[in-house]
Amino acid sequence: MSTELSGNISTVLGTINPDHAGITLMHEHIFVDGSCFHTIPDEASLRSLANTEITAELIRHLGKHWNTILRHIQLNDFNKMLNELNHFVFSGGKTIVEATSIGIGRDPLALTKMARATGLNIVMGSSYYIPISYPEYLEHMTEDDVYDQIVTDITKGVGDTGIRAGLIGEVGIGGSISQLTGREQEMPEEKVLRASARAQATTGAPMIIHPSPVKESLLQVCEIVIDCGADPSSIVFAHMDVQTNINILETLTKQGFNVEYDAWGIEDTELIDSSDDALQLPNDNQRLSYLRRLIDNGYINNLIITQDMFLGLQLLEYGGKGYTHIIDNLKPRMKNFGFTTKEIDSLQILNPKRILTFK
Numbered sequence: 001m002s003t004e005l006s007g008n009i010s011t012v013l014g015t016i017n018p019d020h021a022g023i024t025l026m027h028e029h030i031f032v033d034g035s036c037f038h039t040i041p042d043e044a045s046l047r048s049l050a051n052t053e054i055t056a057e058l059i060r061h062l063g064k065h066w067n068t069i070l071r072h073i074q075l076n077d078f079n080k081m082l083n084e085l086n087h088f089v090f091s092g093g094k095t096i097v098e099a100t101s102i103g104i105g106r107d108p109l110a111l112t113k114m115a116r117a118t119g120l121n122i123v124m125g126s127s128y129y130i131p132i133s134y135p136e137y138l139e140h141m142t143e144d145d146v147y148d149q150i151v152t153d154i155t156k157g158v159g160d161t162g163i164r165a166g167l168i169g170e171v172g173i174g175g176s177i178s179q180l181t182g183r184e185q186e187m188p189e190e191k192v193l194r195a196s197a198r199a200q201a202t203t204g205a206p207m208i209i210h211p212s213p214v215k216e217s218l219l220q221v222c223e224i225v226i227d228c229g230a231d232p233s234s235i236v237f238a239h240m241d242v243q244t245n246i247n248i249l250e251t252l253t254k255q256g257f258n259v260e261y262d263a264w265g266i267e268d269t270e271l272i273d274s275s276d277d278a279l280q281l282p283n284d285n286q287r288l289s290y291l292r293r294l295i296d297n298g299y300i301n302n303l304i305i306t307q308d309m310f311l312g313l314q315l316l317e318y319g320g321k322g323y324t325h326i327i328d329n330l331k332p333r334m335k336n337f338g339f340t341t342k343e344i345d346s347l348q349i350l351n352p353k354r355i356l357t358f359k
């Protein structure tokens with residue numbers, strides 16, 4: 001479908017010329033409700049954490065109790081988030097892709113206000129996150145219903161707001177990032193994935209997939225989206241920090257898909273208490289060496305760096321690195337590591353611009 005969106009980037013305030021996108025964070029959350037991850041501990045002494053405010057003495061325990069403290073997995077305070085985003089603006093940031101999908105609190109009106117308040121280009125998501133966040137009604141929707149909903153979000157707007165999604169995603173695969181959704185198992189996300197991929201093929205919109213890092217699942221997802229006619233060059237595989245097997249990454253990039261490193265600044269061994277290899281986050285130097293390897297193998301145009309702000313501990317307010325970590329801290333380090341200005345521009349500006357532009 002060639003529409004008036006073709007050749008443009010679609011933000012919550014309307015389409016923009018891709019040349020105006022500038023420094024872009026390709027996968028973030030500004031307003032998000034991660035309460036689907038909330039767990040109430042068995043221990044009496046820990047239960048009080050569930051509904052507590054985040055105090056100064058709690059900050060160093062946020063990693064350990066990341067999904068116990070409800071406040072920690074909900075970003076929803078307009079003025080606080082405005083302050084966080086203003087730092088990104090002051091550091092030269094221009095565009096934020098807000099990958100919050102339906103089920104984790106996508107918020108068109110709040111995003112529109114935030115775009116006006118900050119002057120940022122904000123691109124809003126569509127489609128659904130992982131199954132534990134699915135709204136009940138989704139069960140009764142057919143693949144065609146989901147497809148229609150996504151196409152409407154993109155071409156007409158969400159509900160009666162007139163505010164259009166400029167992205168399909170993040171489309172969630174897996175109960176958690178570690179859950180194996182192998183071929184031998186039924187894949188409850190397949191309906192949403194197929195509907196999303198078909199909507200991508202119809203609208204030419206960019207799409208972000210939150211995949212399971214398990215090889216079989218990744219390959220299955222690739223097969224499904226290609227089968228649905230989607231364009232790999234518009235599709236980003238998120239959360240690839242944990243994917244240390246370069247062969248798997250090259251299997252994606254060779255087909256034209258984009259690979260995203262999005263946990264920069266986080267290597268907290270408390271964060272996810274797991275012995276699962278798939279959840280062992282690298283540090284930033286290791287991420288840089290993975291990037292280098294892929295660039296040296298010819299994939300500079302398929303790489304995305306972004307921060308996936310989702311948890312309180314990532315905010316400046318709670319001692320995190322904020323939305324400016326890549327600009328303020330990583331970019332100087334990349335220069336020291338021998339990344340050229342051209343390569344850095346590709347990662348921060350040109351690749352997001354190309355992917356966000358409707359075909």
Ligand SMILES: [Zn+2]
Nearest residue numbers: 170210238239
């Ligand atoms: Zn995700």
